[in-house]
Amino acid sequence: xxxxxxxxxxxxPRNVGELExxxxxxQVGNPVCGDTMRITLKIKDNRIEDIKFxxxxxxxxxxxxxxxxxxxxxxxxxxxxxxSNKQVAESLGGLPPQKLHCSNLAAEAVHAxxxxxxxxxxxxxxxxxxxxxxxxxxxxSVDDESSEE
Amino acid sequence: MSSQPNAQRQVYLDHSATTPVRPEVLAAMLPxxxxxxxxxxxxxxxxxxxxxxxxxxxxxxxxxxxxSPSEILFTSGGTEADNLAxxxxxxxxxxxxxxxxxxxxxxxxxxxxxxxxxKEGFEVTFLPCDKYGLIDPDDVRKAIRKDxxxxxxxxxxxxxxxxxxxxxxxxxxxxxxxxxxxxxVQSAGKIPIDVKELNVDLLTLSSHKIxxxxxxxxxxxxxxxxxxxxxxxxxxxxRMRAGTENVPGIVGFGEACRLAxxxxxxxxxxxxxxxxxxxxxxxxxxxxxxxxxxxxxRLPHNVNVSVKYxxxxxxLLNLDRMGVAAxxxxxxxxxxxxxxxxxxxxxxxxxxxxxxxxxxxxxxNTEEDINYVLEILPPIVEKLRAMSPLGPGSxx
Numbered sequence: 001x002x003x004x005x006x007x008x009x010x011x012x013p014r015n016v017g018e019l020e021x022x023x024x025x026x027q028v029g030n031p032v033c034g035d036t037m038r039i040t041l042k043i044k045d046n047r048i049e050d051i052k053f054x055x056x057x058x059x060x061x062x063x064x065x066x067x068x069x070x071x072x073x074x075x076x077x078x079x080x081x082x083x084s085n086k087q088v089a090e091s092l093g094g095l096p097p098q099k100l101h102c103s104n105l106a107a108e109a110v111h112a113x114x115x116x117x118x119x120x121x122x123x124x125x126x127x128x129x130x131x132x133x134x135x136x137x138x139x140x141s142v143d144d145e146s147s148e149e
Numbered sequence: 150m151s152s153q154p155n156a157q158r159q160v161y162l163d164h165s166a167t168t169p170v171r172p173e174v175l176a177a178m179l180p181x182x183x184x185x186x187x188x189x190x191x192x193x194x195x196x197x198x199x200x201x202x203x204x205x206x207x208x209x210x211x212x213x214x215x216x217s218p219s220e221i222l223f224t225s226g227g228t229e230a231d232n233l234a235x236x237x238x239x240x241x242x243x244x245x246x247x248x249x250x251x252x253x254x255x256x257x258x259x260x261x262x263x264x265x266x267x268k269e270g271f272e273v274t275f276l277p278c279d280k281y282g283l284i285d286p287d288d289v290r291k292a293i294r295k296d297x298x299x300x301x302x303x304x305x306x307x308x309x310x311x312x313x314x315x316x317x318x319x320x321x322x323x324x325x326x327x328x329x330x331x332x333x334v335q336s337a338g339k340i341p342i343d344v345k346e347l348n349v350d351l352l353t354l355s356s357h358k359i360x361x362x363x364x365x366x367x368x369x370x371x372x373x374x375x376x377x378x379x380x381x382x383x384x385x386x387x388r389m390r391a392g393t394e395n396v397p398g399i400v401g402f403g404e405a406c407r408l409a410x411x412x413x414x415x416x417x418x419x420x421x422x423x424x425x426x427x428x429x430x431x432x433x434x435x436x437x438x439x440x441x442x443x444x445x446x447r448l449p450h451n452v453n454v455s456v457k458y459x460x461x462x463x464x465l466l467n468l469d470r471m472g473v474a475a476x477x478x479x480x481x482x483x484x485x486x487x488x489x490x491x492x493x494x495x496x497x498x499x500x501x502x503x504x505x506x507x508x509x510x511x512x513x514n515t516e517e518d519i520n521y522v523l524e525i526l527p528p529i530v531e532k533l534r535a536m537s538p539l540g541p542g543s544x545x
Contacts, residue, residue: 002466010466016536031539032499034460034480034488038538054538058462058479062536 005093006063013062015069017052024120026112028105035061037109039069043117046076053109060095060103064088068106077114083107156472160518163474164358164450164511165307165335170401171360171512177404178362181397189394190383199396206403210367213406214333214352215343222368222386223399227334227355228258229380230368233390234330234351235262237376238299239271242328246296250327252276252284253494255303259332260490263301276302281443282311282495289318297327304352305336308478308491308507309442310451312336319348328374334358334366338409339417339448350374356398360512361405365398420449420510423519427452427508430523435530437541441492441505452508453478455492455501456530458539464506467529473522478505500539 002010022040029035035057042050051073053065068088072080085107089095095104170178181202187195189203207218224230239249251263253275260275267273274292278284284302293300300322305312315331322329330351333342338359344352352369356362370376370389382391424447431438437457456464461477468475478489480503492502508522534540 007466010463011470013536027538031503034499034503036538054536056458056537056539057460059466061460062463 001096002059002063003093006059006095009063009066009092010059013053013066015052015066015073016054018054019050019052022113024113024115024117026109026114026116028109028112029057029061031056034058035103035105037061037065037105039065039106039109039113041110041113041117043077046078048072048075048077048080051110053106058099058103060099061105063092064095064104064106065109067092068110072110077117081111081114083110153470153472155470158472158518158521160473160521161513162508162510162518162522163476165507165509166476167357167363168360168511169513170357170362171405171408173408174361174401174404178397178401181400185396187396189396190385199394202396202400203394206399209403209407209410210354211369213337213342213410214354214369215345216352216369217372219387220344220369220371222370222389223394223402224366224368224390225364225395226357226366227256227332227353228366229390230353230355230366231256231258231330231332232262233368233376233379234353234370235259235299235301236266236379237389238328238330238351238374239266240377241375242298246294246298247272248294248297249273250276250289250292250297250300250302252278252302254278254282254284254306254308254491255301256307256332256334259301259303278311278494280496281446282306282309282441282491283443283446284313284318286314286317286321289321293321293325293327295325297322297325299328299330301330301332303335304331304333304342304347305339305448305451306442306491307335308489309453309495310335310448311443312340312446312448315349316347319350322350323348335448335451338406338413339420339450341413344369344371356402356405359405359409361402362398365395365402367402416512417449420514423510423514423516424449424452426516427510427519427522428454430519431526434523434527439501441495441497450510452510454506455497456504456506457501458504458537458541459530459533460503461505463533464504464526464529467533468522468526471525471529473525476507476509478507479503 019040023043024041026039038054040052051069055062055065085104088106185198187199189199207221211218211221263273276288302318319329328350331349332353334355337354350371355366380391439455441453461479478492480488488502
């Protein structure tokens with residue numbers, strides 16, 4: 001079902017936990033749907049200095065959370081906002097098709113944490129690539145734009 | 150999902166999904182693949198040989214449930230038997246009435262068949278259950294009408310193991326002139342079944358849940374009940390189900406039923422003991438675990454619990470790595486992204502449904518297996534909970 005890389009991130013997740021006094025906190029998903037991710041960030045000189053996650057969810061939810069923390073650590077905030085859910089799945093070598101929509105929210109959680117940081121700094125941000133769609137009301141039957149052969 | 154570097158034993162606890170074919174069953178089947186390969190409809194020695202083997206198997210299947218051999222129809226499995234019973238009765242009795250009764254916690258083979266009939270214009274009542282997964286016979290009494298032609302309520306619930314009061318429900322159906330069908334795929338061979346005593350007109354059985362081969366099942370149809378065939382063709386199975394008989398499969402199913410009947414009292418008591426040990430261990434060893442299903446009116450081989458603040462698949466993957474096979478009612482493991490309709494009907498929250506685990510015991514399981522699960526599961530839960538943003542103090 002899952003490839004070796006996904007299983008590696010699932011069984012040996014990177015950056016698990018919660019940072020104390022975080023500069024930004026992002027939480028997406030909804031336990032009703034079966035997935036909730038919480039990201040905490042430390043930001044220094046416009047870069048993600050440290051990042052940790054907590055996730056309630058399936059194997060894909062945990063693996064994508066772990067993967068995204070590796071992908072964005074050390075990036076500038078602008079660069080991190082460019083990282084998409086699709087890229088996270090690709091970095092893991094792909095996910096089963098049924099997991100792409102529901103369990104692939106990790107990048108959104110990072111974006112939400114960055115938005116939270118901007119808000120705390122009193123910065124106004126455009127909404128085009130940052131904020132997450134409302135996962136709590138999404139319809140599972142609506143297909144994702146992500147592609148998987 | 151195949152690497153199990155840390156597995157100290159292999160513990161299969163998914164017998165409600167399927168069981169291995171027993172060696173005795175396999176031995177009984179083998180002659181019927183190549184040597185005794187005849188078509189049971191043929192008028193020659195090869196044909197007679199196959200016919201005789203089917204007759205013998207029919208007797209064994211009938212004997213497991215207190216039926217006559219002539220009341221057993223072989224099918225390709227439980228799903229086909231459910232389809233034949235429900236559609237077959239609905240279509241044959243349409244002139245007598247348009248109302249059907251079932252429950253919200255049936256297997257999909259039953260539930261989706263009723264949904265199709267609903268689209269065809271039948272009126273279907275889907276009865277609720279209580280928090281233990283029990284259907285109240287009084288609800289059947291309230292729902293049943295003059296134009297009710299069929300009531301279908303399962304015997305042993307496949308996910309949570311609750312044993313339904315089908316004797317009482319069958320009696321109500323009979324009083325009102327409706328036929329009564331019960332899916333006994335999970336209960337047959339596990340608890341005693343006597344179709345006459347249980348007031349059942351139609352009963353579904355499956356071979357591969359009781360150590361027989363996959364691809365074969367049966368429908369008990371009480372004498373005098375007419376069905377509209379759903380598979381048409383030749384005159385097989387009293388013209389109720391066309392198609393050359395799966396002789397090796399039927400022979401294996403017969404042998405599996407014979408063994409199940411012979412061993413039932415002892416094996417049922419043994420499994421009940423293991424079941425209760427596992428339930429008690431899970432509730433005592435792991436905080437925030439709740440039992441799903443009825444504590445007493447329960448199949449001897451079913452354990453179903455919810456591990457709060459966790460999602461089932463993440464637990465199953467960890468169990469698999471340690472050599473333990475189980476299942477979950479979580480959305481992520483259903484293939485449809487929908488969590489268990491059974492647990493939701495019992496009133497569990499979505500979160501608790503996602504964290505459900507089913508362990509279904511069988512012949513191969515020992516006390517050591519139970520001890521092993523109770524040893525490895527608590528640290529798995531602890532590790533995953535440390536990762537979860539949910540918890541007792543969670544504001545979510």
